[in-house]
Amino acid sequence: METQESALTLALLAVPVRAVICRVLLEAGEDGLPAVDLARLTGLTLPRAAHHFQEMVQAGVLAMAIRERHVCYVLKARRAVREALGYLDSSGLD
Template identity: 80%
Template structure:
């Protein structure tokens, strides 16, 4: 049975750009990636990506980090994101 947390994570990842952001952050590991690099990987402008980042931070999927005066993000809900991406991959919804 899905928890409210995993259902929310899945709903967020159903948006292809958000799934791309999460895939990149899974690969990046604990260091995360800068916002501009994530936006580029997702095929978004930084302005548009900021909207997605904000919603994912609010949902506690991402954590905002500042390193060397650069805004970046780290994946917080790693297990839930990995499960949601696995489901998306196996169902062909991605």
């Protein structure tokens, strides 16, 4: 496993809801989702989700964008996220 993938896998394991956030964003495509929709789809309150989103932005996993007056989040490291989630799925660690 590459270093970026290893670090990402460990980060996703440490906080499993972040793996859920990544899965939802992978499914959403390259345009990402508004924060409100992303929170709803992951089953989190917006304040709780915002904490995770901010941490993931600081880690370089997500990017924040403003679209039509909505805060949106997009996966920055789609390939690494896909590989890390694949590793989690194949190892049964998630």
